[in-house]
Amino acid sequence: MDSLAxxxxxxxxxxxxxxxxxxxLGGNGHLWLNANELEDCAQYGDLSKGSNDKYNRYPDFLPHDTAAAYIKYCQQEVANLDTEIITVRGADEAIDLLVRTFCHPGKDQIIICPPTYGMYEFCADSFAVQTCKIPLTDDFQLNVEEIKQQLPNSPLLFLCxxxxxxxxxxxQADxxxxxxxxKETTLVVIDEAYIEFSEHQSALHLMNKYPHLIIIRTLSKAFGLAAIRCGFLxxxxxxMTYVNRLVAPYPIADPTAEIALKALSDDGLSLMQQQTDQLIETKQWFKQQLTYLDSILHIYDSETNFILIKFKESIDAYQQLSAQGIVTRNQAHEPALMDCVRITIGSKESMLETLNALKKLN
Ligand SMILES: Cc1ncc(COP(=O)(O)O)c(C=O)c1O
Known part of the structure; x- marks a missing residue:
């Protein structure tokens, strides 16, 4: 039977x-003269200081060790997980690859549910693909029936x-x-960039049953490695057979693969867990402190490393925080998030300073 893909x-x-x-293409041999690399580069040894390797050779087509380590990490949650995986340059590249693999420019549409992450629409726009927006409900859940109506016209549904x-x-029931x-119409993509901060179950356990489910992950958030640009699809x-056709020739730089591998080792994972626990503790403390502030109308529940806050209409929190040197994310452009600001949870010191700045709002 033909697959949906x-x-x-x-x-x-x-x-x-x-x-x-x-x-x-690979090959077997002891002289690798097939990729126009600089073979004799001893004089540049210094540039790779701190690393065991030199960087004169192109990296693996895809770093298999890193991908295997990530699968092992996922299998801690779903032991019999049966999926393919590719390492990507951040979750953002995964979004872009999926749009370019499965959408016809000038013809297809993707479905998104705003307010949500901006890159789904951006990637669609950049490839002349329409975006069908089905807003979240007032409690930020899916409008399931409306989404269902659009499925037949849409190769991709992006959920976050x-x-x-x-x-x-x-x-999860939705x-x-x-x-x-x-099943017959649309590949469902779930972006789980923030999953490590959540107590809810990941959708990983649904992958074996639903071959049209695609999951995107990243090392940029809980792992604290945004600079190395590493994610997983x-x-x-x-x-994957089709996504693989569009993957760039050498997508993942060796230093990225090396650092990612360390992060996914037992020591790396336990460090990530400690960081995550610490962040959640700071978030809970910060949230508690916010409840005493008159300028705030609502603090939304958060299963991420940020908090969304609704301020009184008369207060331009974003501008006033900015004037105090604290850069947050203004959400005023989102109709559902008027007067809302998104604040990333940083160190306890950073949150204390932010709290003091918030106390001055008027
Ligand atoms: C929901 C979501 N997906 C993906 C990304 C991008 O992740 P990456 O740094 O891995 O490209 C972000 C970054 O903020 C995000 O919020």
Whole structure:
């Protein structure tokens, strides 16, 4: 039986033969003279100081150790997880790859549920793909029935859970209902960039049952490694076979793969867990302190490393914080988030300073 992915994929991608980079082609030998690298580069040794390796060779086509380590990390949660994985340059690249793999420019639409992460629409725009917006409900949950109506016209549905900028998780029953309804029409992408901060179950356990479910993860948030640009795209083989055609020749730099591998070691994972616990503690303390402030109308529940706050209409919190040197994220452009500001949870010291600045708002 044809997979959904094979039915959706545009002909141009179907016919595309992946770029045959030297690493992808591989080979056997002791002299590697196939990639126009600088072989004798001893004089540049200093540039790689602090690392065991030199960087004169192109990296692996995809760093298998890193991908395998990430799968092992996921299997701590779902022991029998059966999925393919690729390492990507941050979750953002995964979003872009999916749009370019499965959408026909000038014809298709993706579905998103605002307020949500801005890159889904941006990637669609950049590829001349329409965005069908089905706003979240007042309690920031999915409008399941409305989404269902749009499924037949949409190769991709992007969900974000926990969601940025609202901070909450999407109800799993709704996700399952949509997975059931979309089997013949739409690949469902769940962006779990903030999953480590959430007490809710990830959608990983649904992957074996729903081959049209795609999950995006990142090392930029709980792992604290935004600068290395490393994320992961998990999907069934029937989906990955097409995504793989568009992957850049050498997407992941060696230093990135090395650092990611360390982060995914047992020591790395336990450090990440400590950082996450610490952050959640700081968030709870900060949230508690916010409840005493008159300028605030509502503090939204957060399962992420930020808090969304609604201020009294008369107070321009974003501007006033900015004037005190504290840069936050203004959400005023979102109709559902008038007077809201999103504040990332930093160190206890940073949050104390922010709290003192918030006390001065008027
Ligand atoms: C929901 C969501 N997805 C993806 C990203 C991007 O992650 P990355 O740094 O891995 O590209 C962000 C960054 O803020 C995000 O909020």
């Amino acid at each position: 094979s039915k959706l994929v545009p002909q141009a991608v179907e016919k595309l033969i992946p770029y045959q980079s030297a690493r992808r 859970s926990p969601n940025n900028p609202t901070g909450n998780s999407i109800n 996700i399952i209902s949509l997975l059931e309804a979309s 998990l999907a069934d083989q029937s989906v």
